[in-house]
Amino acid sequence: MDVRMIDHPLNAVRKDLGDGRYSLDLQRAEAIFSGDIRRTKNILMQSRDEQYLAEWSDGLAIYASTFRSVKAQFASKGTDPSQATAFLGLESVAQSLSSLAKMLISLKQQRFHDAWVHLVDSEEWATLARKAGIRESETDWVLQRIRVHEEHTFPKMVFASAAFTAYGGVCTVCGQGFDECVHEEGLIYNGQMCALHMFTDLEFHHQAIVELPRDKRCYATAASHGEGIWVDWFTGVEQMQQEEEVEEVEQKNGVRVQMTIFRNQLPFGALL
Amino acid sequence: MAMNVSYLDEGELRTLLRDNSAGDRSVLVVLPHHISPNGTVVFPQSSRSLIKRFRASKVEVLLAAKPDNVAFQDEHGAEWLGPLLLISASAITHDPNIIGITLSVIATYLVDYFRGKPKPHRAKFGIVLKNGLLGRKSLKITYDGPADSIEEFRETVREAKRTWESEGGSSDGRSDD
Numbered sequence: 001m002d003v004r005m006i007d008h009p010l011n012a013v014r015k016d017l018g019d020g021r022y023s024l025d026l027q028r029a030e031a032i033f034s035g036d037i038r039r040t041k042n043i044l045m046q047s048r049d050e051q052y053l054a055e056w057s058d059g060l061a062i063y064a065s066t067f068r069s070v071k072a073q074f075a076s077k078g079t080d081p082s083q084a085t086a087f088l089g090l091e092s093v094a095q096s097l098s099s100l101a102k103m104l105i106s107l108k109q110q111r112f113h114d115a116w117v118h119l120v121d122s123e124e125w126a127t128l129a130r131k132a133g134i135r136e137s138e139t140d141w142v143l144q145r146i147r148v149h150e151e152h153t154f155p156k157m158v159f160a161s162a163a164f165t166a167y168g169g170v171c172t173v174c175g176q177g178f179d180e181c182v183h184e185e186g187l188i189y190n191g192q193m194c195a196l197h198m199f200t201d202l203e204f205h206h207q208a209i210v211e212l213p214r215d216k217r218c219y220a221t222a223a224s225h226g227e228g229i230w231v232d233w234f235t236g237v238e239q240m241q242q243e244e245e246v247e248e249v250e251q252k253n254g255v256r257v258q259m260t261i262f263r264n265q266l267p268f269g270a271l272l
Numbered sequence: 273m274a275m276n277v278s279y280l281d282e283g284e285l286r287t288l289l290r291d292n293s294a295g296d297r298s299v300l301v302v303l304p305h306h307i308s309p310n311g312t313v314v315f316p317q318s319s320r321s322l323i324k325r326f327r328a329s330k331v332e333v334l335l336a337a338k339p340d341n342v343a344f345q346d347e348h349g350a351e352w353l354g355p356l357l358l359i360s361a362s363a364i365t366h367d368p369n370i371i372g373i374t375l376s377v378i379a380t381y382l383v384d385y386f387r388g389k390p391k392p393h394r395a396k397f398g399i400v401l402k403n404g405l406l407g408r409k410s411l412k413i414t415y416d417g418p419a420d421s422i423e424e425f426r427e428t429v430r431e432a433k434r435t436w437e438s439e440g441g442s443s444d445g446r447s448d449d
Contacts, residue, residue: 123390130388143390163347165314182328184321186385196320205345212350212392262348 014066024070026083033063033090040097041141050108057101060094067091072272075191084191088269089132095268096125096142107153112234113221116157119149120216121268128269132188155233158220159213160261168200172270186267193269207261215263222258230258273417275425277432279409280400289336289358298366299332300374301358303400305345313337317346319355325381331373352385352419354378354397356412361403371429374399379422386419393419401433411436 013028036059043056071087074080099122106115123146126139169178172195178185183194213219222230222239229238288303302323304313315335326333335342336358347353363370378397386393398414413432415425 127388127390161348163345165308165312165343165345166317167343169344178320179323182324184324184381184384185317186321196317203343208347208349210349212394214348214350218348 010063010066020065020069021073022066022069023073024066026070026086029066030090033094036060036063037093037097037138044097044100044104044145046104046107048104050105053101053105053108057098057105060098060101064091064094064098067094071191075272078190081190085132085188088188088191088193089129089134092125092129092132092269093134093138093142096122096129096139099125100142100145103149110235112154116154116219116234117217119146119154122146123216124268128193128267131186131193132191132269157216157233158257158259159210159216160218160220160259161208161210161213162218162262163205163208164262165203165205166196166199167202168198169196170198172197172266188269192272193267195266195270197266197270217263218260220257220259224256226254226256273421273424274415275417275428276414277428278412278414280412281409285358285400285402285410288356297334297360298362299334300326300363300370301360302333302335303356303358304336305355308343311341312343313341314343314345316353316355317344318353320344321385322354322378322381326374326377329373329377331370331377350389350392351394351396352382354395356398356400356414358400358402358410361401364401371399371401371433372426375422375426375429379420382419382422395419395422399429401436408440 010029010032013025013032015023017023040056040060044053067087067090071084071091074084074087099118103115103118103122106112106118123143126142126146129139130136170176171178171181171183173183173189173192174181178196183189185194185196187194220233222232224230224241228241230241231238287307289301302315302319305316306314308314313336315337319335323333323335357374359370359374367373378395382393382395394417396414396416398412401411401413403410411432413425413429415422415428417425
């Protein structure tokens with residue numbers, strides 16, 4: 001099997017500085033990466049061999065970690081924020097494609113929940129790439145492919161949207177109290193997305209079922225109509241419920257749904 | 273797209289204005305989403321970044337609450353849930369273009385907020401125009417629609433304000449824009 005990315009082309013243009021840091025000739029790296037992105041369009045197909053996809057995914061992960069390392073170096077110097085943001089864009093493209101490959105691998109292994117999460121990861125990385133200034137033409141095909149999988153590979157999803165009341169919070173960009181700095185949530189500064197974390201307190205307020213959630217990883221995983229059976233949302237495979245669960249559903253005459261309701265995770269790009 | 277025009281009486285507005293002095297100042301005031309049972313004044317999470325954008329645009333803005341009694345509610349939906357913004361008669365006197373500037377800042381902010389994100393891009397927020405005279409009702413106009421159609425909302429606000437003024441709602445008859 002010919003998998004060129006095992007002998008990774010980026011090795012030819014990157015210089016190892018130790019401690020996971022690299023220096024990079026940006027123009028040469030971009031040229032090589034662009035070539036591999038073009039090839040990736042024809043590689044990331046469901047019919048491809050699992051091992052072949054895994055090696056592409058690993059190769060893309062090498063791109064991502066190298067770009068991330070160079071981005072962090074530009075960001076720490078602070079002299080050229082646009083360079084740091086440009087490398088965040090390149091890292092995001094590599095991560096998006098790597099996640100798409102992982103999604104295909106998970107489908108082959110019938111790990112559908114993992115496949116869904118990889119699909120959402122891929123979409124969010126592509127979105128971050130656009131925020132970081134990568135041209136839409138470079139990410140359109142990824143997003144189109146994600147849409148196709150979303151609509152045809154997976155069943156119609158039901159999402160959860162949780163509302164929380166937050167006290168305090170710290171800015172990921174500068175580490176100051178969020179209301180004391182100038183950084184706006186969701187915008188990119190010096191190769192890093194601004195987000196809030198380290199709240200003093202977080203209170204659950206309410207839960208809603210929505211069509212358009214902020215985090216598509218919060219979704220219904222199984223449903224039960226009260227016949228003593230849970231039906232997996234992805235596979236349709238039935239599983240017997242516990243006796244006490246059956247009784248409760250029958251008394252309430254409703255549909256029970258198992259959901260992932262909240263994931264305590266910072267958005268991609270929020271930490272260098 | 274939904275744009276709704278209604279009126280708030282003094283009592284309703286007083287409930288939202290926890291920091292009573294804020295309502296008559298010549299600045300933009302962010303009104304709370306709700307008051308929690310323990311008295312904490314809860315604002316939409318989005319107001320935190322929007323306030324920064326207003327300040328960067330040289331628009332004076334403050335929260336209608338004392339800073340030590342404030343929390344923020346984050347709804348994990350894909351749409352942007354913005355705040356209800358109060359513009360007093362004295363703010364309009366101070367800067368007759370304040371409504372237009374406010375909407376322009378929000379429109380620009382939304383372009384950045386939704387950049388790169390998959391469509392649809394939806395936004396919800398509102399403004400309240402407060403009369404300077406006691407006993408007069410305030411005008412509340414809310415928006416729920418595409419993030420790139422704020423210009424249409426601006427027209428609705430202009431029309432609603434004109435009607436409100438002709439009915440004696442405005443204290444000084446000045447018009448924005």
